[in-house]
Amino acid sequence: MEYASDPVCISDLERVAKGIMPSGAWAYYDSGANDEQTKHENTLAFNNYRLHPRMLRDVSTISTETTILGQRARTPLGVAPCAMHKLAHPEGELATSRAAAATGGIMILSTYSTTALEKVIQPGGPQYWMQLYVYQQRSVSERLVRRAESAGFKAIVLTIDAPVLGRRLVDARNRFAPPPHLRLENFLQTEVASMPGYEGGEDAHGETFGETFGANGDQSLSWENGIPWLRSITSLPIIAKGVMTAEDTRLAIQHGCAGVIVSNHGGRQLDGTLATIDALPQVVEAAGDKLEVYFDGGVRRGSDVFKALALGARAVFVARPVLWGLAYKGEKGAKLALDILQSELELTMMLSGTRRIEEIDQSYVYQPVARWVRYAAGTNKPVAKL
Numbered sequence: 001m002e003y004a005s006d007p008v009c010i011s012d013l014e015r016v017a018k019g020i021m022p023s024g025a026w027a028y029y030d031s032g033a034n035d036e037q038t039k040h041e042n043t044l045a046f047n048n049y050r051l052h053p054r055m056l057r058d059v060s061t062i063s064t065e066t067t068i069l070g071q072r073a074r075t076p077l078g079v080a081p082c083a084m085h086k087l088a089h090p091e092g093e094l095a096t097s098r099a100a101a102a103t104g105g106i107m108i109l110s111t112y113s114t115t116a117l118e119k120v121i122q123p124g125g126p127q128y129w130m131q132l133y134v135y136q137q138r139s140v141s142e143r144l145v146r147r148a149e150s151a152g153f154k155a156i157v158l159t160i161d162a163p164v165l166g167r168r169l170v171d172a173r174n175r176f177a178p179p180p181h182l183r184l185e186n187f188l189q190t191e192v193a194s195m196p197g198y199e200g201g202e203d204a205h206g207e208t209f210g211e212t213f214g215a216n217g218d219q220s221l222s223w224e225n226g227i228p229w230l231r232s233i234t235s236l237p238i239i240a241k242g243v244m245t246a247e248d249t250r251l252a253i254q255h256g257c258a259g260v261i262v263s264n265h266g267g268r269q270l271d272g273t274l275a276t277i278d279a280l281p282q283v284v285e286a287a288g289d290k291l292e293v294y295f296d297g298g299v300r301r302g303s304d305v306f307k308a309l310a311l312g313a314r315a316v317f318v319a320r321p322v323l324w325g326l327a328y329k330g331e332k333g334a335k336l337a338l339d340i341l342q343s344e345l346e347l348t349m350m351l352s353g354t355r356r357i358e359e360i361d362q363s364y365v366y367q368p369v370a371r372w373v374r375y376a377a378g379t380n381k382p383v384a385k386l
């Protein structure tokens, strides 16, 4: 579909990106695990939370400024870590980083970025956080952490929902492999070549690397052996990404995490979980004031950002919308995606009578129909109907 103007909302951007990208790369970005129930539910579930606006308040001056990990940010809207931005555009993560710097929210860089982490940080930009996967060869992960710390990243985001890769049927059907010219630039060839099962040549690319990493993830990682290890190699705050329950939130507190990201990996890992917006309230309740709670999954409107903030998230991240923007027009397109969401957030704030991020609390959302029941851990006994 052709438009006379730039896309004006995220679903326009999605359609345009789909028309531009090679179908295999599009499907890799788009896909969720198995039946994609969770992927779809993440977006749909926002509809069950209605806004509860207040009128006749002076909204002539509003601000989305906030603090995250004690540092000022111009907006709570940030970029979630996603692999291989160069699949969307040759400037890849650098373009995304410039877009994030212009918008002023946090950018989380994926371990599997196609631009080396040292090249990504923009002067005067937002906070950058480094996402981490842990390998059986912990020295490989340790090197990434140390490099991130000296490059100026402000936190380590440990992804905890991927001890093994989810089954993405579309990618399996397509036998998707990244194009040979792409490099996962955070890794040394020698490092990967020394991992068991490596079968690539001297100049291996994404495909061979991907299989090797998949086979060498540390499946024995646990709260007890993972967080203290990470703590011993870095003084950066540790954020656990992929928390979906009150129970794991309490463990994150116990192990000294500075924050958790409520996330189900955009529905790409375990299919059939709650939508993240439905999981958020129990995490916020368990977190209290002990750690910061962030959020991602299915955000396609500024009003979705508003709802997540109202339910207690301190920052809200998006992945696919930014990738669609990148595919559309590189840095300009990624910025367009963030600008659309930012301006929709500001519009929602004004139309709901909120002027500051701190004012957006639970009283601004309303869940008219009780949709799910919370069960006591390990039982089928309902404990709360939300």
Ligand SMILES: Cc1cc2nc3c(=O)[nH]c(=O)nc-3n(C[C@H](O)[C@H](O)[C@H](O)COP(=O)(O)O)c2cc1C
Binding pocket: 028, 029, 030, 042, 080, 081, 082, 083, 110, 111, 112, 131, 159, 241, 263, 264, 265, 266, 267, 268, 296, 297, 298, 299, 317, 318, 319, 320, 321
């Ligand atoms: C193409 C793609 C690649 C991703 N790569 C990573 C990754 O390398 N590390 C990670 O922790 N999460 C990764 N994610 C998950 C995102 O960080 C995020 O949790 C999720 O996609 C947010 O949902 P949204 O895409 O609906 O905004 C990826 C997501 C996508 C779509």
